[in-house]
Amino acid sequence: MKKLSYLFVMLLISACTNAAKPGSNTPTTINQQPSTNNQQPTTITQQPTPINDVRAMGLFGPVCEVTIFEYDAFQEGDKLIKGDEIENNRNQMKFNAKGLVTLDLWRGEYTYDANGKFVKGVSTKSKMRRDDKGRVVFYSQRNDDEDDAMFQNEFTYDNQGRIVKIDRQFWETTAHETFTYEGDNIYPSKRILKCFDEGTVIDSETEYKYTKFDDHGNWTECELSYRTTEGEEAGEDELTNVTHTKGNAIQVRNIKYY
Numbered sequence: 442m443k444k445l446s447y448l449f450v451m452l453l454i455s456a457c458t459n460a461a462k463p464g465s466n467t468p469t470t471i472n473q474q475p476s477t478n479n480q481q482p483t484t485i486t487q488q489p490t491p492i493n494d495v496r497a498m499g500l501f502g503p504v505c506e507v508t509i510f511e512y513d514a515f516q517e518g519d520k521l522i523k524g525d526e527i528e529n530n531r532n533q534m535k536f537n538a539k540g541l542v543t544l545d546l547w548r549g550e551y552t553y554d555a556n557g558k559f560v561k562g563v564s565t566k567s568k569m570r571r572d573d574k575g576r577v578v579f580y581s582q583r584n585d586d587e588d589d590a591m592f593q594n595e596f597t598y599d600n601q602g603r604i605v606k607i608d609r610q611f612w613e614t615t616a617h618e619t620f621t622y623e624g625d626n627i628y629p630s631k632r633i634l635k636c637f638d639e640g641t642v643i644d645s646e647t648e649y650k651y652t653k654f655d656d657h658g659n660w661t662e663c664e665l666s667y668r669t670t671e672g673e674e675a676g677e678d679e680l681t682n683v684t685h686t687k688g689n690a691i692q693v694r695n696i697k698y699y
Contacts (some may be wrong), residue, residue, distance in 0.1 A: 449513060483641055493540030496575045497602075502657035503699040507534040509546075514664070514689040521664050523691045531630060542577070547592060549582050563591070576602070614638040628660060642680060645669040649659050665690040 495504045509532045513524035535544040543551050551569070552560045559569045561636045565584040581593035597606035609616040616636040620629040629649060636643040646668050653662035672680030 452510050493536075493575070494542035494577065495540045498534060498545075499544065499603075500657075500659055500696075502659070503538075503540075504536055504659075504696060505698040505699050506536070508695045509533070510693045510695075512691045514691045516689065521689055521691060527690070545580075547582075547594065548593075549580055549592070551620070572598075574602070601625065603629075640674050641699045642674055643669060643671045649684065657696075657698070659694070659696055661694050661696065665692065665693075 446599050486512050495502070500507070507573070511527045511530035512687045513527060514521045515524060516522070532546055532548075533544055534542065534546055537543055537553070538558055539553075541551065541553055541557060543553075545551070550562050550567075554560050561567055562569070562580075564584050568579070568581045568583070569577060570579040572578045576598065577596060578598075579593070582591045584591065592611045594607065595608045596604055597608075599605045603620070603622055605620055607616075607618045607620075609618070614636065615638075616634060618635075619633045621631045622628075623630045628651060631649070632645075632647045634643070634645040634647070636645075648666045650663060650664040650666075651660040651662070653660065666687075666689050668685070670680075670683060670685050672683035675681040
């Protein structure tokens, strides 16, 4: 079974119609390097925010592109030290000037017409559905009529517009994720994943600690602590060849703005 990337399931999503945006409303220049500010952003004011995919994916401001790097990490005293980059876990999100997603974390592609209507993904067979608040609740990426969906994702939101559940299908693999949040934060504090792949079952729990933010209030560095159990199905609620792993990682986001 192919190991799942922690980036692949690292969704920091919110779509609050009355969330507070920290920092200035003035667009910044492209942020090539994460900020060294270790403090969580403070709330300046509370204003209605347009619903678009930038906000629905847990970001503030006129975001153009997000590149996410992931590194092995090890504990040294009370600090987590960044090790080598896990290059296979590098990932991107992209948005157009209207705030509509054009590339998501699962490498889903989106193309729109001049009015912002979805036209196609990797082909015209790709399907997307939004709810009455404009948030993506279903996306299925397909090449043609002969193929089943390359992948499809269904999203469930809480009453604050944050993703609390994602159901995924990737060929023979099915994954269910749930997210929990602290207070009004738009980024999760914990993710629980259960994955099924041709008789293999993976249960994983990841906790997040956000350590750096930029001037828009978007996190630029995050520490991950994860615990995983993997085994083969041997009957109802029974597993064989069970292995347990735990570890740490650090994610860094470089964010470009319009």
